[in-house]
Amino acid sequence: xxxxxxxxxxxxxxxxxxxxxxxxxxxxxxxxxxxxxxxxxxxxxxxxxxxxxxxxxxxxxxxxxxxxxxxxxxxxxxxxxxxxxxxxxxxxxxxxxxxxxxxxxxxxxxxxxxxxxxxxxxxxxxxxxxxxxxxxxxxxxxxxxxxxxxxxxxxxxxxxxxxxxxxxxxxxxxxxxxxxxxxxxxxxxxxxxxxxxxxxxxx
Amino acid sequence: xxxxxxxxxxxxxxxxxxxxxxxxxxxxxxxxxxxxxxxxxxxxxxxxxxxxxxxxxxxxxxxxxxxxxxxxxxxxxxxxxxxxxxxxxxxxxxxxxxxxxxxxxxxxxxxxxxxxxxxxxxxxxxxxxxxxxx
Numbered sequence: 502x503x504x505x506x507x508x509x510x511x512x513x514x515x516x517x518x519x520x521x522x523x524x525x526x527x528x529x530x531x532x533x534x535x536x537x538x539x540x541x542x543x544x545x546x547x548x549x550x551x552x553x554x555x556x557x558x559x560x561x562x563x564x565x566x567x568x569x570x571x572x573x574x575x576x577x578x579x580x581x582x583x584x585x586x587x588x589x590x591x592x593x594x595x596x597x598x599x600x601x602x603x604x605x606x607x608x609x610x611x612x613x614x615x616x617x618x619x620x621x622x623x624x625x626x627x628x629x630x631x632x633x634x635x636x637x638x639x640x641x642x643x644x645x646x647x648x649x650x651x652x653x654x655x656x657x658x659x660x661x662x663x664x665x666x667x668x669x670x671x672x673x674x675x676x677x678x679x680x681x682x683x684x685x686x687x688x689x690x691x692x693x694x695x696x697x698x699x700x701x702x703x704x
Numbered sequence: 705x706x707x708x709x710x711x712x713x714x715x716x717x718x719x720x721x722x723x724x725x726x727x728x729x730x731x732x733x734x735x736x737x738x739x740x741x742x743x744x745x746x747x748x749x750x751x752x753x754x755x756x757x758x759x760x761x762x763x764x765x766x767x768x769x770x771x772x773x774x775x776x777x778x779x780x781x782x783x784x785x786x787x788x789x790x791x792x793x794x795x796x797x798x799x800x801x802x803x804x805x806x807x808x809x810x811x812x813x814x815x816x817x818x819x820x821x822x823x824x825x826x827x828x829x830x831x832x833x834x835x836x837x838x
Contacts, residue, residue: 530803531803532804534837547800547803548805548806550800551800551801551803551805554800554801555801555818555819555820558764558766558820558822559762559766559768559818559820561762561763561764563764564763564764564765594800597800598799598800598801598822601798601799601800601822601823602766602822602823602824603823603824604764
Protein backbone atom coordinates (compact mmCIF):
# COMPACT_ATOMS: atom_id res chain seq x y z
CA UNK A 502 0.00 0.00 0.00
CA UNK A 503 1.31 3.38 -0.96
CA UNK A 504 0.93 6.28 1.51
CA UNK A 505 0.06 9.40 -0.41
CA UNK A 506 -1.40 11.67 2.29
CA UNK A 507 1.86 12.58 4.04
CA UNK A 508 0.66 15.76 5.85
CA UNK A 509 -2.13 13.86 7.61
CA UNK A 510 0.17 11.06 8.62
CA UNK A 511 2.70 13.54 9.98
CA UNK A 512 0.00 15.38 11.94
CA UNK A 513 -1.24 12.12 13.47
CA UNK A 514 2.31 11.18 14.46
CA UNK A 515 2.87 14.64 15.97
CA UNK A 516 -0.32 14.31 18.05
CA UNK A 517 0.76 10.91 19.31
CA UNK A 518 4.15 12.39 20.16
CA UNK A 519 2.63 15.30 22.10
CA UNK A 520 0.31 13.05 24.10
CA UNK A 521 3.22 10.76 24.90
CA UNK A 522 5.15 13.72 26.34
CA UNK A 523 2.57 14.39 29.08
CA UNK A 524 2.14 11.20 31.05
CA UNK A 525 -0.64 10.96 33.62
CA UNK A 526 0.56 10.98 37.20
CA UNK A 527 -1.15 10.60 40.54
CA UNK A 528 -1.27 13.65 42.79
CA UNK A 529 0.34 13.18 46.19
CA UNK A 530 -2.45 14.82 48.17
CA UNK A 531 -0.32 14.79 51.33
CA UNK A 532 2.37 16.97 49.79
CA UNK A 533 0.94 18.55 46.65
CA UNK A 534 3.34 21.19 45.39
CA UNK A 535 1.51 21.64 42.09
CA UNK A 536 0.63 25.15 40.99
CA UNK A 537 -2.73 26.76 41.68
CA UNK A 538 -5.59 26.68 39.18
CA UNK A 539 -8.08 29.48 38.50
CA UNK A 540 -11.04 27.28 39.34
CA UNK A 541 -11.65 25.60 42.68
CA UNK A 542 -9.66 22.45 43.35
CA UNK A 543 -9.60 19.98 46.23
CA UNK A 544 -7.05 22.09 48.14
CA UNK A 545 -9.47 25.01 48.26
CA UNK A 546 -12.26 22.83 49.65
CA UNK A 547 -9.81 21.33 52.13
CA UNK A 548 -8.79 24.81 53.29
CA UNK A 549 -12.35 26.11 53.59
CA UNK A 550 -13.53 23.00 55.44
CA UNK A 551 -10.54 23.00 57.75
CA UNK A 552 -11.01 26.64 58.72
CA UNK A 553 -14.72 26.12 59.35
CA UNK A 554 -14.15 23.04 61.53
CA UNK A 555 -11.38 24.69 63.57
CA UNK A 556 -13.55 27.75 64.11
CA UNK A 557 -16.61 25.70 65.12
CA UNK A 558 -14.68 23.51 67.55
CA UNK A 559 -12.84 26.48 69.09
CA UNK A 560 -15.98 28.59 69.46
CA UNK A 561 -17.79 26.04 71.61
CA UNK A 562 -20.91 26.38 69.42
CA UNK A 563 -21.10 22.61 68.94
CA UNK A 564 -20.57 21.76 72.61
CA UNK A 565 -23.80 20.92 74.40
CA UNK A 566 -23.73 22.15 78.00
CA UNK A 567 -24.77 18.72 79.39
CA UNK A 568 -21.96 16.97 77.47
CA UNK A 569 -24.29 15.06 75.11
CA UNK A 570 -24.25 15.46 71.33
CA UNK A 571 -26.16 17.90 69.17
CA UNK A 572 -28.16 16.55 66.24
CA UNK A 573 -27.25 18.44 63.09
CA UNK A 574 -29.32 18.68 59.90
CA UNK A 575 -27.77 19.81 56.64
CA UNK A 576 -29.76 22.61 55.08
CA UNK A 577 -29.21 24.24 51.70
CA UNK A 578 -25.69 25.08 50.60
CA UNK A 579 -25.98 27.18 47.45
CA UNK A 580 -23.43 27.06 44.67
CA UNK A 581 -23.40 30.63 43.35
CA UNK A 582 -20.26 30.17 41.27
CA UNK A 583 -19.72 29.72 37.54
CA UNK A 584 -18.49 26.20 38.20
CA UNK A 585 -20.39 23.00 38.48
CA UNK A 586 -19.74 22.12 42.10
CA UNK A 587 -21.24 19.46 44.30
CA UNK A 588 -21.37 21.30 47.62
CA UNK A 589 -20.81 17.97 49.39
CA UNK A 590 -17.14 18.45 48.51
CA UNK A 591 -17.17 21.03 51.30
CA UNK A 592 -19.95 19.80 53.59
CA UNK A 593 -18.89 16.16 53.76
CA UNK A 594 -15.50 17.07 55.22
CA UNK A 595 -17.19 19.19 57.88
CA UNK A 596 -19.70 16.44 58.68
CA UNK A 597 -17.02 13.78 59.02
CA UNK A 598 -14.91 15.89 61.35
CA UNK A 599 -17.83 17.05 63.50
CA UNK A 600 -19.01 13.45 63.85
CA UNK A 601 -15.48 12.32 64.76
CA UNK A 602 -15.23 15.09 67.34
CA UNK A 603 -17.99 13.40 69.32
CA UNK A 604 -19.78 16.71 69.67
CA UNK A 605 -22.31 16.34 66.87
CA UNK A 606 -24.28 13.60 65.16
CA UNK A 607 -25.74 14.30 61.73
CA UNK A 608 -29.28 13.27 60.79
CA UNK A 609 -29.83 11.86 57.31
CA UNK A 610 -33.59 11.66 57.84
CA UNK A 611 -34.23 15.40 57.54
CA UNK A 612 -32.96 17.92 55.01
CA UNK A 613 -34.33 20.75 52.90
CA UNK A 614 -35.02 18.47 49.93
CA UNK A 615 -36.50 15.60 51.89
CA UNK A 616 -34.54 12.84 53.58
CA UNK A 617 -30.94 12.41 52.44
CA UNK A 618 -31.23 8.70 53.15
CA UNK A 619 -34.76 7.71 52.24
CA UNK A 620 -34.39 4.23 53.68
CA UNK A 621 -35.26 5.38 57.19
CA UNK A 622 -38.76 6.33 56.01
CA UNK A 623 -39.05 3.55 53.44
CA UNK A 624 -38.32 0.86 55.99
CA UNK A 625 -41.27 2.11 58.05
CA UNK A 626 -43.56 1.00 55.24
CA UNK A 627 -42.76 -2.54 56.38
CA UNK A 628 -45.13 -2.05 59.30
CA UNK A 629 -47.93 -3.11 56.97
CA UNK A 630 -46.13 -6.20 55.69
CA UNK A 631 -46.89 -9.62 57.15
CA UNK A 632 -43.62 -10.87 55.67
CA UNK A 633 -41.51 -9.04 58.25
CA UNK A 634 -41.13 -9.83 61.93
CA UNK A 635 -42.76 -6.71 63.35
CA UNK A 636 -40.49 -6.54 66.40
CA UNK A 637 -37.57 -5.89 64.00
CA UNK A 638 -39.31 -3.04 62.16
CA UNK A 639 -38.48 0.53 63.26
CA UNK A 640 -40.92 1.67 65.89
CA UNK A 641 -42.89 4.90 65.93
CA UNK A 642 -41.43 7.88 67.74
CA UNK A 643 -37.81 6.72 67.50
CA UNK A 644 -36.35 9.32 65.14
CA UNK A 645 -34.48 12.23 66.67
CA UNK A 646 -35.28 15.74 65.48
CA UNK A 647 -32.34 18.06 64.74
CA UNK A 648 -31.14 20.78 67.15
CA UNK A 649 -28.87 22.57 64.68
CA UNK A 650 -28.93 23.34 60.99
CA UNK A 651 -25.92 24.01 58.74
CA UNK A 652 -26.48 26.20 55.69
CA UNK A 653 -24.24 28.20 53.41
CA UNK A 654 -23.27 29.63 50.12
CA UNK A 655 -20.25 29.57 47.81
CA UNK A 656 -19.91 32.82 45.89
CA UNK A 657 -17.64 33.68 42.95
CA UNK A 658 -16.64 37.12 41.70
CA UNK A 659 -14.54 37.60 38.58
CA UNK A 660 -12.66 40.86 38.12
CA UNK A 661 -10.72 41.83 35.00
CA UNK A 662 -7.42 43.45 36.00
CA UNK A 663 -6.13 44.28 32.51
CA UNK A 664 -6.20 42.83 29.03
CA UNK A 665 -4.13 39.83 30.06
CA UNK A 666 -4.96 39.30 33.74
CA UNK A 667 -8.05 38.42 35.75
CA UNK A 668 -8.86 37.85 39.40
CA UNK A 669 -11.26 35.25 40.73
CA UNK A 670 -12.56 35.56 44.29
CA UNK A 671 -14.35 32.73 46.04
CA UNK A 672 -16.27 33.15 49.29
CA UNK A 673 -17.23 30.13 51.36
CA UNK A 674 -19.91 31.30 53.79
CA UNK A 675 -21.44 29.00 56.39
CA UNK A 676 -24.00 29.45 59.17
CA UNK A 677 -24.94 27.16 62.03
CA UNK A 678 -28.43 27.89 63.34
CA UNK A 679 -30.25 26.78 66.47
CA UNK A 680 -33.46 25.31 65.01
CA UNK A 681 -35.38 25.95 68.23
CA UNK A 682 -34.73 29.68 68.29
CA UNK A 683 -33.79 30.33 64.65
CA UNK A 684 -30.68 32.15 65.80
CA UNK A 685 -27.28 31.66 64.18
CA UNK A 686 -24.92 30.33 66.86
CA UNK A 687 -21.86 30.25 64.61
CA UNK A 688 -20.89 31.83 61.30
CA UNK A 689 -17.76 31.49 59.25
CA UNK A 690 -16.27 32.77 56.03
CA UNK A 691 -13.19 31.72 54.07
CA UNK A 692 -12.02 33.83 51.16
CA UNK A 693 -9.84 32.33 48.44
CA UNK A 694 -8.41 34.67 45.80
CA UNK A 695 -6.66 33.71 42.57
CA UNK A 696 -4.99 35.90 40.00
CA UNK A 697 -3.98 34.60 36.60
CA UNK A 698 -4.14 34.78 32.87
CA UNK A 699 -7.31 35.80 31.10
CA UNK A 700 -6.93 32.67 29.06
CA UNK A 701 -7.34 30.48 32.13
CA UNK A 702 -10.96 29.53 32.72
CA UNK A 703 -12.59 29.76 36.12
CA UNK A 704 -15.84 28.03 35.20
CA UNK B 705 50.81 5.71 37.25
CA UNK B 706 51.12 5.41 41.01
CA UNK B 707 50.42 9.13 41.33
CA UNK B 708 47.17 8.80 39.29
CA UNK B 709 46.02 5.94 41.53
CA UNK B 710 46.71 7.99 44.66
CA UNK B 711 44.92 10.98 43.15
CA UNK B 712 41.87 8.85 42.31
CA UNK B 713 41.80 7.49 45.85
CA UNK B 714 41.98 10.99 47.29
CA UNK B 715 39.08 12.18 45.10
CA UNK B 716 36.99 9.14 46.11
CA UNK B 717 37.73 9.71 49.80
CA UNK B 718 36.70 13.38 49.48
CA UNK B 719 33.44 12.46 47.75
CA UNK B 720 32.60 9.82 50.34
CA UNK B 721 33.34 12.26 53.12
CA UNK B 722 31.07 14.86 51.53
CA UNK B 723 28.25 12.30 51.22
CA UNK B 724 28.65 11.32 54.85
CA UNK B 725 28.44 14.96 55.93
CA UNK B 726 25.24 15.54 53.95
CA UNK B 727 23.60 12.41 55.32
CA UNK B 728 24.30 13.17 58.95
CA UNK B 729 22.99 16.75 58.90
CA UNK B 730 19.42 16.90 60.28
CA UNK B 731 16.82 18.13 57.80
CA UNK B 732 14.75 19.69 60.55
CA UNK B 733 15.26 21.94 63.53
CA UNK B 734 13.55 20.70 66.69
CA UNK B 735 12.04 23.62 68.54
CA UNK B 736 14.10 24.81 71.47
CA UNK B 737 10.92 25.20 73.51
CA UNK B 738 9.06 22.01 72.60
CA UNK B 739 10.35 18.90 70.81
CA UNK B 740 6.82 18.23 69.50
CA UNK B 741 7.25 21.11 67.07
CA UNK B 742 9.71 20.74 64.21
CA UNK B 743 10.67 23.41 61.72
CA UNK B 744 11.65 21.69 58.49
CA UNK B 745 14.74 23.19 56.88
CA UNK B 746 14.96 24.03 53.21
CA UNK B 747 18.20 23.86 51.24
CA UNK B 748 19.14 27.34 52.53
CA UNK B 749 18.24 26.57 56.14
CA UNK B 750 15.46 28.36 57.96
CA UNK B 751 14.81 31.78 59.44
CA UNK B 752 11.94 30.55 61.56
CA UNK B 753 12.38 30.22 65.31
CA UNK B 754 9.73 28.93 67.70
CA UNK B 755 9.69 30.96 70.91
CA UNK B 756 6.66 29.77 72.85
CA UNK B 757 4.13 26.93 72.97
CA UNK B 758 0.97 27.17 75.08
CA UNK B 759 -1.47 24.31 75.48
CA UNK B 760 -4.87 24.55 77.14
CA UNK B 761 -8.05 22.49 77.32
CA UNK B 762 -10.91 24.68 76.11
CA UNK B 763 -14.49 24.80 77.42
CA UNK B 764 -15.45 21.99 75.00
CA UNK B 765 -12.78 19.73 76.51
CA UNK B 766 -10.57 19.93 73.42
CA UNK B 767 -6.83 20.54 73.53
CA UNK B 768 -5.88 23.86 71.94
CA UNK B 769 -2.25 24.70 71.17
CA UNK B 770 -0.95 28.15 70.38
CA UNK B 771 2.51 28.35 68.85
CA UNK B 772 4.45 31.60 68.80
CA UNK B 773 7.45 32.04 66.56
CA UNK B 774 9.58 34.68 64.91
CA UNK B 775 10.30 35.22 61.25
CA UNK B 776 13.89 36.44 61.38
CA UNK B 777 13.97 36.97 57.63
CA UNK B 778 13.75 40.49 56.21
CA UNK B 779 11.10 39.20 53.77
CA UNK B 780 7.51 38.11 54.24
CA UNK B 781 7.26 34.32 54.38
CA UNK B 782 4.38 32.08 53.50
CA UNK B 783 4.51 29.16 55.92
CA UNK B 784 2.47 26.02 56.37
CA UNK B 785 1.94 23.60 59.22
CA UNK B 786 0.91 19.97 59.46
CA UNK B 787 -0.60 18.83 62.77
CA UNK B 788 -1.03 15.24 63.88
CA UNK B 789 -2.86 14.24 67.06
CA UNK B 790 -2.34 11.22 69.29
CA UNK B 791 -4.43 9.62 72.01
CA UNK B 792 -3.11 8.53 75.42
CA UNK B 793 -1.81 5.28 73.96
CA UNK B 794 0.15 7.21 71.34
CA UNK B 795 -2.10 6.12 68.48
CA UNK B 796 -2.75 8.60 65.68
CA UNK B 797 -6.21 10.16 65.60
CA UNK B 798 -7.24 10.39 61.93
CA UNK B 799 -8.53 13.84 61.06
CA UNK B 800 -9.61 15.79 58.00
CA UNK B 801 -7.64 18.68 59.51
CA UNK B 802 -4.36 16.78 59.19
CA UNK B 803 -2.98 18.35 56.03
CA UNK B 804 -0.68 21.27 55.20
CA UNK B 805 -2.35 24.54 56.21
CA UNK B 806 -0.85 27.84 55.12
CA UNK B 807 -0.38 30.86 57.35
CA UNK B 808 1.52 34.17 57.06
CA UNK B 809 4.73 35.24 58.79
CA UNK B 810 5.53 38.91 58.26
CA UNK B 811 9.12 40.08 58.05
CA UNK B 812 11.09 40.31 61.30
CA UNK B 813 8.01 39.91 63.47
CA UNK B 814 6.31 37.34 65.64
CA UNK B 815 3.66 35.04 64.23
CA UNK B 816 1.07 32.95 66.04
CA UNK B 817 -0.81 29.90 65.03
CA UNK B 818 -3.61 28.15 66.87
CA UNK B 819 -4.41 24.48 66.39
CA UNK B 820 -7.37 22.63 67.92
CA UNK B 821 -7.52 18.89 68.56
CA UNK B 822 -10.14 16.98 66.56
CA UNK B 823 -11.53 15.18 69.61
CA UNK B 824 -11.40 15.02 73.38
CA UNK B 825 -9.24 11.90 73.47
CA UNK B 826 -6.33 13.82 71.91
CA UNK B 827 -3.55 13.92 74.50
CA UNK B 828 -0.49 14.79 72.43
CA UNK B 829 0.48 16.27 69.09
CA UNK B 830 3.26 16.65 66.55
CA UNK B 831 3.41 19.80 64.43
CA UNK B 832 5.66 20.32 61.41
CA UNK B 833 6.27 23.83 60.05
CA UNK B 834 7.93 24.69 56.74
CA UNK B 835 8.12 27.40 54.13
CA UNK B 836 5.78 27.15 51.15
CA UNK B 837 7.51 26.53 47.84
CA UNK B 838 5.50 28.41 45.23
